[in-house]
Amino acid sequence: MLSARSTATVRATLPAVGAAIGDIADLFYEKLFAAHPELLRDLFNRGNQASGDQRRALAGSIAAFATQLVERPGTRPDVMLDRIAHKHASLGVTPEQYEVVHTHLFAAIAEVLGDAVTPEVAAAWDEVYWLMAGSLIAVEERLYAQQGVLAGDVWHTWEVTARVEETEDVATFLLRPAGDTPTPAFRPGQYVSVQVELPDGARQIRQYSLSSAPGSRLRSITVKRVRGEGSPDGEVSRHLHEHTRAGDPLRVSVPYGDLVLDHLDAPLLLASAGIGCTPMLSMLEHLAQEGHSGPVTVVHGDRSPAGHALRADHVRLTEKLPEAEAHFWYETPDAAHPANRTGLVDLADITVRPGTHAYLCGPLPFMRAVRAQLLEAGVRPADVHYEVFGPDLWLASS
Structure with a gap:
């Protein structure tokens, strides 16, 4: 005080x-x-x-x-x-x-x-x-x-065991600790920092959500390549896409992040856009593994079905939950996508149950818009949880 x-x-x-x-x-x-x-x-x-x-x-x-x-x-x-x-x-x-x-x-x-x-x-x-x-x-x-580490001593060497091309600009890297290093625990929704050495000698750091659920020695991160050659914006994602392959070492921190799956006794709404789907996939996989039987509403917005990274997993994991439903919006739909889900995410015709806890991840304008719709639907401000990658320019806790 x-x-x-x-x-x-x-x-x-x-x-x-x-x-x-x-x-x-x-x-x-x-x-x-x-x-x-x-x-x-x-x-x-x-x-x-x-x-x-x-x-x-x-x-x-x-x-x-x-x-x-x-x-x-x-x-x-x-x-x-x-x-x-x-x-x-x-x-x-x-x-x-x-x-x-x-x-x-x-x-x-x-x-x-x-x-x-x-x-x-x-x-x-x-x-x-x-x-x-x-x-x-x-x-x-x-x-x-x-996490059982000393202040500042958060880094470990991991090994890339496989790389999966999800879309033209998105790749998943499967990771495991090198040698006998224990796999650190994490909660669904958390992220790790990844540090890479760039051509100019800088050791730049970025955060990536763990897109898999806890419970295995393997972990995965899904990275979207940020375009803009010659710009410091996206220099780590470009380095990972261009230089990191199976068998390579990767310097990774222990997991952190305050957007964690909780309130499992309440209706859940998992809303994402673009690569913001990664923490939601970890949450969905965890719910499926735990046999979660409560209501879950999955909401996602993207540019197109082809650009929707991990779309098959999004659908598959939602279908494993008995009281879950998924709603996808695409700015440029294809013939297989319903016309009433064209454009930006709009919750007007989505049932938002009383007592819902919502988890948001995606670009700031998307989260602002979804949060406003949730508040209008009666969700308490304290029950809207969000993740911002990079500096937090939105104090949504107010």
Whole structure:
């Protein structure tokens, strides 16, 4: 909880800081990478830095955390903090790195706001930062302990046992731990980080959902190739598609992620678009393995049936569940697809049962649209769970 003195100061300065937070984030990253270029090379996603998404996400998370401290004291935005902590844990972030961030963030605040940063203002925002950082460090320590790893030591070498071409731009890689390394446990819906060494020597990291269910030594990730040659956006997916084959080693983290299948006593709705189907396939396979008998509604949107990665599995696993039904929408349908499912996902004629828990994964506009339809249908905001790959630009927990 923020101290009373700092609460008054933060409340008074929040409009000014909020208005400048974008400039502060830009300058912070500039200073951080000038002092520590290895962080941009080997930890931060260069694509998200180039697009500005990471800067916007940082600005949004700080502003949201500070606003909660002053408007709803005694509570924390735990959904936001858990999502950030899971991502940090999958990257191997350590407590010491929060000191590095603090140094350059507060240098940026002082430079952007100038004389407005009095000692009292600096002390109040320092308290905000360490409340947020301390919360994240505590969650990350718990996540490391749950996986039996030391802080930051999340990486293992896995072997690619097979590669399956799902569509022109989507491939599934079947993986197993190299040697006698135990297979780490995971929950349906979680992801792993994959680190590859690129031609310029950078060791870039991206997250990919586990598209298989728990229960086997084998794991699988399904990767969509992101086009854009010469751009840092998609450089890891392109590397995997172009260079990774059966028998190759792959550096993989232990699993993390807060979009996990839960609330099995409630009606479930699994909504995805594009490659966002991967965590939903893991959930469906788990439900089928467990003999789940409750109602499950499967919703998916894609450009075309041919581009719908893992479509056969989507259908097959849904059919294994006695109370499940699948609804697919395609922007460009073919002759075998019903005309009333052409275009974007529309839940208007889908029965959304009372008490439904919904799990969403896909592009941000898709999830915003589906969430709005679910809320209109009576689903509680707290019962809509989602996954964003890359910086979370949507605080859907509000």
